[in-house]
Amino acid sequence: MSEIDWDNLAEQAGKQxxxxxxxxxxxxxxxxxxxxxxxxxxxxxxxxxAVKVLKEINAAAASNTAKADAIANIDNGVNFLVSMASRIV
Structure with a gap:
């Protein structure tokens, strides 16, 4: 599978x-x-x-702390992540 262009995906998400x-x-x-x-x-x-949150989760080079900080700065990012996690556990 080819690399996902998260920036392009986020831009398109606003239009879809x-x-x-x-x-x-x-x-x-x-x-x-x-x-x-x-x-x-x-x-x-x-x-x-939502795409920005998924991009941060997928960022292999970032530490968990860096990912958490980035997601915390996305409007409703933490709520989205908690909603996803609640389905897993």
Whole structure:
């Protein structure tokens, strides 16, 4: 699988309908469209900011502390992450 251009994905997310965005994210992850919809609604995050959170999670070079700091600075980023984590545990 080729590298994901997270910056381009975030830019496109702001232009896509919710359904288009959910389909795009579902195709890149193991998360269903229904789950993505729930995470976004529960956290009240924008599509663009959701991609920013996913980009930070995927940042292999960043430490966990750096990832946490970056996500904390994204509007509703922590809420989105907590919503996702609550489905796992």
């Amino acid at each position: 309908t919710d359904t288009e965005f959910q389909t795009t994210i579902a195709s890149l992850t193991r998360i269903s469209i229904k789950e993505i919809d729930q995470f976004i609604k529960e956290s009240e995050i924008s599509n663009e900011n």
